[in-house]
Amino acid sequence: MDRLRKKKDFQKVFSTGRKIISRYTIIYALPNNLSSIRIGLAVSKRIGNAVVRNRTKRLLREAMRQALCLGLKEEELSRIHGYDIVLIPRQLCVTAKSSEIVPDLTEKLKTV
Template structure:
């Protein structure tokens, strides 16, 4: 995922939290906000220190970025998306994380039907 497609600023995170909608499953929570003037979706990741040490947190973030990279063509373009990791995600491998992201995107309507 290109760095231009990431949400980094706290103010942008807060805007999505306040004005957006959310959905959750066991491993992840998703917040999303429609921004009609945007050409590509943007993603913000949040992995708390409660999940594990830096190695574990960075691995989870890599899994999440790779999942979005593989689902790139199927995601609606005009959204800001924030993913928050929950405790059970630390026991998941990449395929479980991707399946969980796919489930959230499908349930929220952000995934285009093939």
């Protein structure tokens, strides 16, 4: 699992990627020409102050790891390899626990 880092990569995913709305996150997914999944997080200042935003990013990173390692079956995982995925947390994500986010994220990643 690699990271999206460049602004142009984020903009490409936002402009041409598929948008999936879940209870805790908004997920943008776009196929890439690589063999790995690249993950990006976009946390706006509307979520809260820096402490809250950083906690939310840590929560989402760990939820993504658990969803990819434990939640998805082998054929579902192989289907999303080669995707750029950007996660945008919604306001509910701030107060949610990891045990609530992981099943929601796993379910939505199956639809990518």
